[in-house]
Amino acid sequence: MNRLTPNRRQLARGIADNRTYLLVSLAALTGAGALALALNQSRQANDQHPPDDAPGRTGRRSRFGRFAVSGRTVTINRPRQDVYDAWRDMSRLPHFMENVESVTVQGDLTRWTIRGPADFDVELETRIVSDRPGEEIAWRSTENSAVETSGKVMFRDAPAGRGTEVEAVIAYVPPAGRIGQMIAKLFQAEPSIQGRRDLKRLKMLLETGEIATSRNRKTTA
């Protein structure tokens, strides 16, 4: 069952909405398929314009089947293994992920509580489906997840000794309905901005040992 946990009475409605899209989703492209498409070069070929070499998610089309895909790449001036280690310790993700309230890890299952707009949290459960130390970590949501999603983070040596290129890509099914809209807002309107911000925070932590802030005091007065 879905694990949508709104603080309000939106619960019932959310479940209904959720069922709808879960049902619909069975027929179509899987998240992993969408990810693969998004990672590879744009397939939006037509007669006049053959495929180019840019990642698919930067294409003018941003849907892959039922999936919306977003992703970012950031270069971190640290060895590949260090960056991988920082990410693999999932319980540390809330340190640099702004909207992630908490993460609990049980074997290869990870439970995420994501702070949503308008006072409600979204719970996700994901399973690690690929783990290649120093190279890549991929995960996919289980059926206990409020949103159908899969993601992947890849680590490559950056050119010219610049450290590591970290590329994170997330595919998800934009949910329908009112709660869906809220989740969508959380995942869709912002994921590329959020992803960019989160990756940059990770970069700050790894490169400087701290996350820059212009706050003048420890607690906001």
Added chain:
Amino acid sequence: MRALTWHGKHDVRVDTVPDPEIVNPRDAIIEITSTAICGSDLHLYDGVIPGLMGGDILGHEFMGRVVETGPDSSLEKGQRVVVPFTISCGSCFFCKNHQFSACDNSNPVEKQDITENLYGHAMSGLFGYSHLTGGYPGGQAEYVRVPFSDVGPIVVPEGMEDDDVLFLSDILPTGWMAAENCDIKEGDIVAVWGCGPVGLFAIQSALLQGAGRVIAIDHYPHRLELARNLGADVIDFTRTHVLEALMEMSGGHGPDAVIDAVGMEAHGFAPDRWLDVAKQTVGVGADGGHALRQALMAVRKGGRVSIPGVYGGFLDKFPLGALMEKGVQVRSGQTHVQHYINDLLKRIEEGEIDTTFLISHRLSLEDAPLGYRNFHDNQNDWTKVVLKPGLTAPQPSEVEA
């Protein structure tokens, strides 16, 4: 503590605000002993730089005593330091390449979105400037929080006065980098627009870097006089056709390099300028570029254009054709202060560079609004204002102008 805060166009006040604290491990807290008002502050004062918020503490040229250190600061309590206005982490790609004002890690992540859209990339954090560059509380205050205090600040050698070293925080390295961006060859003719503090230091630097002749352009007699004292020939643009004069003074060749030390609020009578001002007034994000347009027209074929003057948005009627057809090179940027500061400190110590000749007024922090008003309205005489939080009483003799 007391601090100079921004509240809107031509509205700055000294308010009581909470003292800063150590927030991150590499922070230090500095008690300010001297802090200056910069031409860049005037762009904020005039409200032509986007991204300020009511109550922001201004000031990016400052020095003082270390009063508190975070666990990872390399500073010690009691040390006297000068602090670069650019906040830089020291370990990212750009810092490693000494492009400190392009630091990846000092502008808070949530403040970077706007500049990524506006400029394509976010720049480093700056003290006391726009929220586009982090919105860091500035140093026109009794205390300031200095992030990455193990990278930026330099310790002042015993026996050197505040006024000798204060300008290492910005305008001296800015003038030096402006000249360096001209790739000066021995004997070159360099023309400098603007004889404010940045222009004056650019003139001094260009001569030290081997220029054969520097021609300085402004309209304030006293500022032109200061330029002449440094060894420049001067043009008063209210008396003279600048382009014609520059051609004649360079044998019909044109200056080998030109420096725009004016920035986005150029003065003058030309029609392009009125259009810029009109657009700035209605807030369409247009920069004023009269000096820069003229500089591009003046520079010789294949010459160099150096732009220390600040621009924030878009420039209309930019003579791109002149740039392309003449094959000129353009270099610019917020100054990479940390790259220059040690070398320039040595030059001051050895007496090669004098930094004090342009200070016209020393005021208490409480008198900062008066300093802003006059540095803005009476530019001829008010060439550089230094605020001393330690000075309690106003200095009446210096206040009238």
